[in-house]
Amino acid sequence: xxxxxxxxxxxxxLVLTLWALVTLLFVLFRMVPGDPxxxxxxxYPTDAERQARIEELGLNEPLYVQxxxxxxxxxxxxxxxxxxxxxxxxxxxxxxxxxxxxxxxTALLIAYxxxxxxxxxxxxxxxxxxxxxxxxxxxxxxxxxxxxxxxILVWLFVFQFGLFPRSGIGGYGGExxxxxxxxxxxxxxxxxxxxxALTGAIVYLATPALLxxxxxxxxxxxxxxxxxxxxGLPERxxxxxxxxxxxxxxxxxxxxxxxxxAMGGSVIIETVFNWPGVGREMVASVSRNDYxxxxxxxxxxxxxxxxxxxxxxxxYLYLDPRVKYE
Amino acid sequence: MTLLTIDGxxxxxxxxDGYVRxxxxxNLELERGQTxxxxxxxxxxxxxxxxxxxxxxxxxxxxxxxxIDFDGTEITELSERALRKQIRWxxxxxxPQNAMNSFxxxxxxxxxxxxxxxxxxxxxxxxxxxxxxxxxxxxxxIDPDRVDDxxxxxxxxxxxxxxxxxxxxxxxxxxxADEPTTALDVVIQDRILETITGMQEEINSxxxxxxxxxxxxxxTSDRIAVCYGGRIVEQADAETIITNPRHPYTLGLRNAFxxxxxxxxxxxxxxxxxxxxxxxxxxxxxxxxxxxxxDECWDVTPQPEEFDDGHIVECHRADEADELRERAEQKETWxxxxxxxxxxxxxxxxx
Numbered sequence: 146x147x148x149x150x151x152x153x154x155x156x157x158x159l160v161l162t163l164w165a166l167v168t169l170l171f172v173l174f175r176m177v178p179g180d181p182x183x184x185x186x187x188x189y190p191t192d193a194e195r196q197a198r199i200e201e202l203g204l205n206e207p208l209y210v211q212x213x214x215x216x217x218x219x220x221x222x223x224x225x226x227x228x229x230x231x232x233x234x235x236x237x238x239x240x241x242x243x244x245x246x247x248x249x250x251t252a253l254l255i256a257y258x259x260x261x262x263x264x265x266x267x268x269x270x271x272x273x274x275x276x277x278x279x280x281x282x283x284x285x286x287x288x289x290x291x292x293x294x295x296x297i298l299v300w301l302f303v304f305q306f307g308l309f310p311r312s313g314i315g316g317y318g319g320e321x322x323x324x325x326x327x328x329x330x331x332x333x334x335x336x337x338x339x340x341x342a343l344t345g346a347i348v349y350l351a352t353p354a355l356l357x358x359x360x361x362x363x364x365x366x367x368x369x370x371x372x373x374x375x376x377g378l379p380e381r382x383x384x385x386x387x388x389x390x391x392x393x394x395x396x397x398x399x400x401x402x403x404x405x406x407a408m409g410g411s412v413i414i415e416t417v418f419n420w421p422g423v424g425r426e427m428v429a430s431v432s433r434n435d436y437x438x439x440x441x442x443x444x445x446x447x448x449x450x451x452x453x454x455x456x457x458x459x460x461y462l463y464l465d466p467r468v469k470y471e
Numbered sequence: 472m473t474l475l476t477i478d479g480x481x482x483x484x485x486x487x488d489g490y491v492r493x494x495x496x497x498n499l500e501l502e503r504g505q506t507x508x509x510x511x512x513x514x515x516x517x518x519x520x521x522x523x524x525x526x527x528x529x530x531x532x533x534x535x536x537x538x539i540d541f542d543g544t545e546i547t548e549l550s551e552r553a554l555r556k557q558i559r560w561x562x563x564x565x566x567p568q569n570a571m572n573s574f575x576x577x578x579x580x581x582x583x584x585x586x587x588x589x590x591x592x593x594x595x596x597x598x599x600x601x602x603x604x605x606x607x608x609x610x611x612x613i614d615p616d617r618v619d620d621x622x623x624x625x626x627x628x629x630x631x632x633x634x635x636x637x638x639x640x641x642x643x644x645x646x647x648a649d650e651p652t653t654a655l656d657v658v659i660q661d662r663i664l665e666t667i668t669g670m671q672e673e674i675n676s677x678x679x680x681x682x683x684x685x686x687x688x689x690x691t692s693d694r695i696a697v698c699y700g701g702r703i704v705e706q707a708d709a710e711t712i713i714t715n716p717r718h719p720y721t722l723g724l725r726n727a728f729x730x731x732x733x734x735x736x737x738x739x740x741x742x743x744x745x746x747x748x749x750x751x752x753x754x755x756x757x758x759x760x761x762x763x764x765x766d767e768c769w770d771v772t773p774q775p776e777e778f779d780d781g782h783i784v785e786c787h788r789a790d791e792a793d794e795l796r797e798r799a800e801q802k803e804t805w806x807x808x809x810x811x812x813x814x815x816x817x818x819x820x821x822x
Binding site: 372 | 525527554555556558559560561564565567569572573574575576577579586587590591621623
């Protein structure tokens, strides 16, 4: 099988998985008791008015009709209107989603870069004080609750040193008309980004660091590591170009799934730093039975996981020559 | 001219129970262009001895005493950096047992050859280095285009040849071949050995050939050293070791391998297991397995004794070799060892 055929088949698989995800989401949300009007009974003085609203939303139709309509909507690239805000979901959710993507991507990038290098060094220096101290530090970071790490960082950097703003996302004030670069590439935004990203990085660091250390220990037993030493290559070359390069393979999948899942946002980090991300909106919309918003949020998150997995599979083709197109 | 002189080398491994005496008082010499066969069972110290030359040993290895003189350089005192840059691969390369696992799987064989050439030789372009790899592939009977293949795309014998190309790419003065054919099937074994010795002659490098198979070294070596329990119990030119051995262990080793022309003789194995090397105590380390052990053997460590022309033996009864050789051919001689008590009455040397 050629590369092209492999990619095409993986894309078909991806589409199928997405369809399953959408269907599952649809069914799950309709199984939740109540409907978008339930929380706002006061808004509808008479049953007739409430009934009118339900009909307006199309919720009186048989389930399969609603399902078909929803699928049709998605195919047109629409998510419908929020039942709570009464405005298009896409306008509502995409800016939030972008905020989350920027935050989480920064946090994960820091966590995986430092984690991989640090874990590789821990594996290389097995049995040393550095390794023992490193494991304790990483496990402490991992076991600390996110909100606690966030609060400590705020206390330190905001109230003691006064270096960073306390919360929010900066001066653009939710101007959705600004383009991506203007919105995110400015000093004010980066200052607001620092603390929440650091919080995420600290909490996410443990997985890559510990996993990398473990696979390093396995790889270091391999004959080729000894051979590269026999070849007289400098230690740094053997460590990073050969041992770490081989150890990083299992991390690709983990990193991809972590990235995908993180795109759903971290409710806790977003709450501590008052970050306008998709995580908080997701929770709020679920409790409001705001189907379109909740489903769009979950759909974005699920899609991220699925797409990142696909990216990981493609990355393997490049990273590990032993992988065959199967 | 002498290339390598190992003098009184004691290379021990630290362990929780004390030092493991993996190489204990080793004396060896190797001439330029010659091949030395190191024969012995697993754990006899042969790999430790060979790897000491490039100090490619686990972290708990420690030189207690002795010196390793390689072409005028004292290896035991060399800095880590000088060792890497000047000795490893540049002067001394290695052919490992399992070639397939000894290449990094994520780089092509060519990339790995280019890397080592360019690290050790200044001013060599990638293309020049790769061309050298292609030329070596050609000489070793592999399609030169296969330098662009990944290790997993090679067969076992092919990978071993590629490894030989890697080992020879800097034309080292010494090649450490650590059981280079053990992982291959018998038909290919011979051809690979021939390839190695042929190429070795071409670039006139010396070789230390490590093996547990005495028949392998008898064909290819100029000199053979027999290792047992961390010591070299007998060494001489190959001819002498095969026809006129003096140490009972060498006698036993000869019996343990089949002679394909002689179907009448039974294979006789040496009874017992290799000695504990943590605290071997006084006495000959082979005594518990030796059919000819006398009281002296249990109490006094035999010292190297030179017989005619560089034939060095560590055995109290080496001068009775002619008689022992005959007895060693009898199966019964060795079976008696199994039945006797592990230590004779009255021998008090071992605790």
